[in-house]
Amino acid sequence: MNLRSLLLVLVGTAVGALAHGEGPDVRTLMSAEEFRAAGLDKLSAAELEALNAWIVKYTARDAPEVRRMNEVVQAEAAKADAEGIRTRVIGEFRGWTGDTVFRLENGQVWKQRLKGRWFYRAESPEVVLRKNTIGFWEMRVVEADRAVGVTRLK
Numbered sequence: 538m539n540l541r542s543l544l545l546v547l548v549g550t551a552v553g554a555l556a557h558g559e560g561p562d563v564r565t566l567m568s569a570e571e572f573r574a575a576g577l578d579k580l581s582a583a584e585l586e587a588l589n590a591w592i593v594k595y596t597a598r599d600a601p602e603v604r605r606m607n608e609v610v611q612a613e614a615a616k617a618d619a620e621g622i623r624t625r626v627i628g629e630f631r632g633w634t635g636d637t638v639f640r641l642e643n644g645q646v647w648k649q650r651l652k653g654r655w656f657y658r659a660e661s662p663e664v665v666l667r668k669n670t671i672g673f674w675e676m677r678v679v680e681a682d683r684a685v686g687v688t689r690l691k
Contacts, residue, residue: 561592621667630678632657633685639664639676644691647676651686 563577563585572578580588604610624643632655639647647666650673663679666687677684 560589561596563588563592566592618668621665623663623665625661625663626659628661630657630659630662638690639687645689646691647674647687648690649685650674650688653685655683655685657681657683 564572567575567577577585577588604614622643622645624641624645627640627642633649634654635649635652637649639649641647641664642661645666657678659678659680662681664676665679666674666676669675669686674687674689675684676687
């Protein structure tokens, strides 16, 4: 993951955490491998807290402007939108029933937005979330190639 991608992930996750009254923690925003590769494992607890505080301030003050004005960031955001969010449903999956809530390994929680039922059993299936052509989110179960409209709760 390059620095620009990392920054977008950090900013996006920080926004989500702030919306729920939590400050982001770089130790949970990155994989252990990314954390070590960035050299952050060498920081003291106080230095990590300072970095986390900077992420909050950057997200609140500068990130929206950078996303709006910086062509490199815009290109990365467009690429991220096209690729979607790839993760897995936690535990047993039984499809959807019209009002289903999906808890994902990446910590996000999504709720079925569109009515409909589909029964399918799988253990922690891989899913991809992306915006459709009119800008609404959908979640696709990769192994079954079946999608449903969703709205993010967390």
